[in-house]
Each structure stands twice: as C-alpha cells, then as structure tokens.
Amino acid sequence: xxxxxxxxxxxxxxxxxxxxxxxxxxxxxxxxxxxxxxxxxxxxxxxxxxxxxxxxxxxxxxxxxxxxxxxxxxxxxxxxxxxxxxxxxxxxxxxxxxxxxxxxxxxxxxxx
Amino acid sequence: xxxxxxxxxxxxxxxxxxxxxxxxxxxxxxxxxxxxxxxxxxxxxxxxxxxxxxxxxxxxxxxxxxxxxxxxxxxxxxxxxxxxxxxxxxxxxxxxxxxxxxxxxxxxxxxx
DNA sequence: CGGTCCGTTTGATGATTGTCCAACTATCAA
DNA sequence: TTGATAGTTGGACAATCATCAAACGGACCG
Numbered sequence: 001x002x003x004x005x006x007x008x009x010x011x012x013x014x015x016x017x018x019x020x021x022x023x024x025x026x027x028x029x030x031x032x033x034x035x036x037x038x039x040x041x042x043x044x045x046x047x048x049x050x051x052x053x054x055x056x057x058x059x060x061x062x063x064x065x066x067x068x069x070x071x072x073x074x075x076x077x078x079x080x081x082x083x084x085x086x087x088x089x090x091x092x093x094x095x096x097x098x099x100x101x102x103x104x105x106x107x108x109x110x111x112x
Numbered sequence: 113x114x115x116x117x118x119x120x121x122x123x124x125x126x127x128x129x130x131x132x133x134x135x136x137x138x139x140x141x142x143x144x145x146x147x148x149x150x151x152x153x154x155x156x157x158x159x160x161x162x163x164x165x166x167x168x169x170x171x172x173x174x175x176x177x178x179x180x181x182x183x184x185x186x187x188x189x190x191x192x193x194x195x196x197x198x199x200x201x202x203x204x205x206x207x208x209x210x211x212x213x214x215x216x217x218x219x220x221x222x223x224x
Numbered sequence: 225c226g227g228t229c230c231g232t233t234t235g236a237t238g239a240t241t242g243t244c245c246a247a248c249t250a251t252c253a254a
Numbered sequence: 255t256t257g258a259t260a261g262t263t264g265g266a267c268a269a270t271c272a273t274c275a276a277a278c279g280g281a282c283c284g
Contacts, residue, residue, distance in 0.1 A: 010218075014211050019134035023242080024127050040261065050244050055262055057242090074251040074260045089211040091203055099126050099201040106122075135272080153230070162274050167232055169272090186230045186281045 004062060004069040004076070009084040012065030017089075020064035021096060025049060026057050030080070031100045033067065037079040114183040116174060121196040124177035129201075132176035133208060137161060138169050142192070143212045145179065149191040 020026060029043055044054040058078060061067045070077045085093045132138060141155050156166040170190060173179045182189045197205045
C-alpha cells in the first residue's frame with residue numbers, strides 16, 4: 001500500500017485549496033469523497049470526462065492538500081485529508097461540504 | 113449612493129466563490145474587508161499592483177457575489193456580502209476569514 | 225472653465241488551465 | 255506469455271486569467 005507524494009500539512013495554502021475547489025468537476029469529486037473513500041474509476045462515473053482529465057483533477061486535489069491517495073494494486077484509494085485540514089483550517093472543509101449539499105438541493109428544487 | 117450591478121443571491125455558486133478566493137491578492141483584499149468597509153484605494157495599499165489590476169480584482173469579487181459595492185462621489189465603498197453568504201453557505205465565510213488570519217499568523221511565526 | 229483625483233474600460237501579453245488523444249507503466253488473470 | 259485492466263504522462267489546443275499601460279469618465283476644487 002504505497003503512497004503517492006503529498007504536500008506536508010504545513011505547505012498547504014488557502015489559495016491553492018480554493019483553486020482546487022474552483023472547478024465544478026473537482027467539486028463533484030469532493031462531494032462524492034465526503035461519503036467515504038473511493039477509487040478513481042467510480043469517482044468519475046457520470047462526469048463524462050476522459051480518464052486522463054480525471055487523473056489531472058485527482059492530482060490537482062492531491063497537490064493542493066485536499067486528498068490523500070494510496071496505491072493498492074492497480075487501483076488508487078482517494079480520501080479527504082480531513083485530519084490535516086481540520087487542524088489547519090477548522091470548519092472550512094465542513095462548510096464547503098455543507099455548501100455543496102445545500103447547493104445541490106437548491107439546484108434540484110430549481111429544476112422546473 | 114448608487115449601486116454597482118451585483119448578482120442576485122440565488123445566482124451565487126460555490127465554484128465561482130472558490131475561484132474568486134483562489135488568488136492571493138484577492139484573499140488579502142477579503143482579509144482587509146473583514147475588518148470593516150473600505151474604499152478601493154486603501155484596500156490596495158501595499159499590494160503593489162496597478163490600479164487597473166486592482167479594479168479587475170474588485171470586479172471578480174463583486175461578480176462572484178463576495179462583495180457589494182456602492183458608489184459614493186468618486187470613491188467606491190466595498191463591503192462583504194455577509195448576510196447573503198451566511199444565508200447561502202452558513203459558516204463558509206467565517207471559516208475562510210478565520211483561515212486567513214490563522215494562516216497569516218503561521219506565516220509570521222515561520223519567518224525566521 | 226481647467227485641473228486633479230478615483231476608479232473603470234479596453235486592448236495586449238504571457239502564463240495557466242481544462243480537455244482530449246495517444247502512448248506508456250504497472251498490476252492482475254488466463 | 256499474452257491480454258486485459260487502472261491509471262499516469264506528454265503533447266496539443268482553445269479558453270481563461272493576472273498583469274500592465276493608456277485612454278477614458280465622472281466628481282470635486284480652484
């Protein structure tokens with residue numbers, strides 16, 4: 001269970017975090033990660049993006065410090081870096097996740 | 113006291129908000145706004161950016177729904193849209209502002 | 225009116241980005 | 255070993271972005 005390279009917690013910056021969260025596809029990925037660990041392929045289902053594009057998004061999230069990725073055979077396991085993020089920026093991740101669900105609910109009810 | 117055009121609260125999206133917050137200069141502006149309303153000129157002091165660049169950042173913040181701008185004579189008054197943002201995404205703005213101050217403190221103590 | 229001040233708008237430019245495709249690596253299975 | 259599967263890497267391309275410079279507009283002051 002090797003690990004992909006991740007930035008140390010001290011190197012995580014708010015600006016990079018915000019940039020990683022500024023793309024709709026990455027926000028959708030983060031929303032799915034909030035429900036538990038996932039591997040790359042199921043994470044991308046329904047996003048209609050090329051697998052290399054998904055891989056790119058995974059790297060952006062990882063290098064921003066939002067996710068941690070472990071290699072398991074030929075699949076990767078991606079999970080949110082809740083511990084580090086909660087320590088560095090308390091309440092931020094929770095607020096973002098809550099914003100994601102409430103925004104999804106708002107959009108669903110606005111679908112006339 | 114005219115008002116510049118702002119997006120209605122319902123049109124504010126998390127992705128646009130995150131994008132507006134993904135630039136260090138804009139984060140610094142937001143941090144300064146947290147202490148109270150400000151006009152454009154003092155907001156840019158020390159940022160060493162051209163005034164047109166600052167104007168660009170003000171517009172990005174405004175169009176993302178982060179700030180509200182009123183025209184007062186030949187100056188503009190910019191303030192955070194706390195009410196709308198707190199209603200739409202509870203805790204998000206507070207978490208960002210807290211992250212900004214704690215990150216600034218961490219950087220200051222890391223300045224060897 | 226003429227000048228000054230605050231900020232916006234309009235290019236222009238170089239850098240970054242999101243996306244796809246094709247080729248590649250590494251793992252697992254037959 | 256051969257083939258299939260999971261994901262990464264590099265290149266290419268159009269779009270977006272941050273920045274500056276120069277011109278503009280409106281507001282205030284003589």
